Amino acid sequence: xxxxxxxxxxxxAAGGDFGYSPNATGGVNYFRGSAxxxxxxxxxxxxxAGSGLRSGAIESQAAAAYxxxxxxxxxxxxxxxxxSSTNPDYGVQTADINNHLGELNGLYNTLFGDFxxxxxxxxxxxxxQYGDLQSGLNNQFQQLAPQLRxxxxxxxxxxxxxxxxxxQNASDTYNQQSTQNQDAMGAAEQNLERNAQNQLGQYQGQLxxxxxxxxxxxxxxxxxxxxxxxxxxQTALDTALGPVQxxxxxxxxxxxxxxxxxxxxxxxxxxxxxxxxxxxxxSQSSVPQFAQDQIASGYIGSQAGNNNNYLLNYYKNLTxxxxx
Numbered sequence: 001x002x003x004x005x006x007x008x009x010x011x012x013a014a015g016g017d018f019g020y021s022p023n024a025t026g027g028v029n030y031f032r033g034s035a036x037x038x039x040x041x042x043x044x045x046x047x048x049a050g051s052g053l054r055s056g057a058i059e060s061q062a063a064a065a066y067x068x069x070x071x072x073x074x075x076x077x078x079x080x081x082x083x084s085s086t087n088p089d090y091g092v093q094t095a096d097i098n099n100h101l102g103e104l105n106g107l108y109n110t111l112f113g114d115f116x117x118x119x120x121x122x123x124x125x126x127x128x129q130y131g132d133l134q135s136g137l138n139n140q141f142q143q144l145a146p147q148l149r150x151x152x153x154x155x156x157x158x159x160x161x162x163x164x165x166x167x168q169n170a171s172d173t174y175n176q177q178s179t180q181n182q183d184a185m186g187a188a189e190q191n192l193e194r195n196a197q198n199q200l201g202q203y204q205g206q207l208x209x210x211x212x213x214x215x216x217x218x219x220x221x222x223x224x225x226x227x228x229x230x231x232x233x234q235t236a237l238d239t240a241l242g243p244v245q246x247x248x249x250x251x252x253x254x255x256x257x258x259x260x261x262x263x264x265x266x267x268x269x270x271x272x273x274x275x276x277x278x279x280x281x282x283s284q285s286s287v288p289q290f291a292q293d294q295i296a297s298g299y300i301g302s303q304a305g306n307n308n309n310y311l312l313n314y315y316k317n318l319t320x321x322x323x324x
Contacts, residue, residue, distance in 0.1 A: 018045050020058055028059050090222040093230035100237035101214045107244045108207045114251040115203070119196040121254060122261065123189060130185035134178060140298035141174040147294070173282065173295060195261040203247070210237055283319050292319065 020030045020042065030042040039055035046054060087093075149167070213233045220226050250256040282292055 018042060020055075028055070030055065085224055086222050087224060087226045087230075090226055090230070093227070093234060094217055094220075097214055097217065097230065097233050097237060100234070100241070101210060104207065104210055104237060104240060104244065107241070107248065108203065111203060111244060111248050111251060112200070114248055115196075115200060115257075118251045118254065118257045119192065119261070122192055122196075122258060125254070126185060126188045126192065130181055130188075134181050137174065137177055137181070137298065140295070141170070143294070170295065192261055199261065206240070206244075210240060213237070289319065 018030075018032055018037075020028050023029050028039070030037045030039055032041070032045070039059070043054050213236060216229075216233070220229050250260060282295055
């Protein structure tokens, strides 16, 4: 039974101790001794005792006290007073997290679109570079073949095995270079695709990580510990905005995207040492000097980005008779 507030006492047959006690809902419970009574019974006893404080006044005071804000107490040493159990910034923090997540979703959607478009552009550039390289090689061979025939006819060996060997050597060199170009283009495209998938996977993993963090919100109740947990998520999302915006800028720049993905142009993937070996083989073949020079010039000229002067000098040294 709740503690009673003594009211008054009566003697005789109606005697006893009368009292009241405010309850947990803002009302009042009345007692005679330890037995509960009604407010009407309490008021009748008050009339007999000549007391002026009736149940109506008591209940008004109890209701007013119940409506007053409860003081927030902190426990001292050995105390058990309750501290505040809610986070006053809970609403602001959760709204901020949802706003950041919406912004990140939009940024990542832009990034995915720009990145895929940039990768497609990189592949197109690779195809164009190797296409130009192969086109130049085709033109060189188409010009060389009739020149070889004319030269051998003029020498009177147009129908000889020497002429056939010269043409076959030129054809073999052309086919070898064409195969190398195709292989190099395929390798460059595979490298681009592999690196692009890895990078895209990283972006997708980042976004999922942020979404997983935000998905924790329904499980974070508004209590005293929620401020720290929500602040941690806020900081992670806020810190991510800058890097994602930077990644969008890189995806929109063919040069930066090429550096990030390790893509190289057709000329860059050619191996100068392999070209030097080809020039050496050419200089030692039975192909006429005039034809050798044209083939070598075509080889060297197609390798934009290499040290062409060095390669030209290297070829001249191979074909120039050395003094005894």
